[in-house]
Amino acid sequence: MHNFDFAAARQEMVERQIRRRGVEDRLVLEAMERVERHRFVAADHLRLAYEDTALPISAGQSISQPYMVAAMTEALELTANSRVLEIGTGSGYQTAVLAEIAARVYTVERISELSQAAMELLQSLGYSSIRFRIGDGSRGWSEEAPFDAIMVTAGAAHVPPALLEQLVDDGCLVIPVGGPPDQDLYQIRRHGNSFERRFITRCRFVPLIEDEES
Ligand code: SAH
Numbered sequence: 001m002h003n004f005d006f007a008a009a010r011q012e013m014v015e016r017q018i019r020r021r022g023v024e025d026r027l028v029l030e031a032m033e034r035v036e037r038h039r040f041v042a043a044d045h046l047r048l049a050y051e052d053t054a055l056p057i058s059a060g061q062s063i064s065q066p067y068m069v070a071a072m073t074e075a076l077e078l079t080a081n082s083r084v085l086e087i088g089t090g091s092g093y094q095t096a097v098l099a100e101i102a103a104r105v106y107t108v109e110r111i112s113e114l115s116q117a118a119m120e121l122l123q124s125l126g127y128s129s130i131r132f133r134i135g136d137g138s139r140g141w142s143e144e145a146p147f148d149a150i151m152v153t154a155g156a157a158h159v160p161p162a163l164l165e166q167l168v169d170d171g172c173l174v175i176p177v178g179g180p181p182d183q184d185l186y187q188i189r190r191h192g193n194s195f196e197r198r199f200i201t202r203c204r205f206v207p208l209i210e211d212e213e214s
Contacts, residue, residue: 018032029070069093104130150173152175
């Protein structure tokens with residue numbers, strides 16, 4: 001798009017919406033500076049790519065607000081060695097932010113069209129440490145478990161037990177619980193077989209849709 005400085009808009013986004021609101025983790029701030037959010041929004045929303053808001057993507061879903069992406073990523077307490085599971089690939093934007101920091105990212109999306117589009121985009125951007133799966137992520141990804149960190153980017157009626165089981169000891173699950181329409185965002189840390197819950201903020205995500213047990 002002519003006459004629009006995406007890089008400047010992105011820097012301003014990181015400074016005003018993210019750093020000033022209290023996100024401190026240098027790895028997260030650098031990842032948010034690197035990932036070009038405008039690649040992940042719909043063509044008619046390009047100029048809104050660095051605004052302080054979620055935006056609609058296809059299939060009635062949405063790309064999360066930049067601040068929410070940063071705050072949730074910080075709450076995962078990632079290192080360069082982390083293996084991360086993400087539930088709700090959507091546009092793939094959050095996936096890219098995770099892949100900038102962590103060693104490996106496993107991402108699950110129930111809508112095949114979204115998973116496919118995110119996979120093509122992320123591969124074209126050069127990400128090679130991400131694995132994609134289509135299906136109900138509330139069951140986790142048992143073949144690749146345990147994970148150092150797990151993030152759910154859809155609002156869950158309850159915390160899926162499989163996700164707790166697939167965390168390493170001392171690992172964190174970040175998940176919006178409740179609603180619709182609003183949820184409480186929690187960081188849940190595993191200590192052996194007990195789980196410590198910390199409230200982060202109120203939030204509004206599209207619902208996590210679980211398959212019926214067969
Ligand atoms: N992180 C994404 C958020 C997308 S919205 C982004 O910023 O673009 C949440 C996504 O979760 C939607 O794409 C929705 O289809 C997906 N979703 C909902 N329930 C799911 C489930 N049980 N398993 C996997 N994905 C799910």
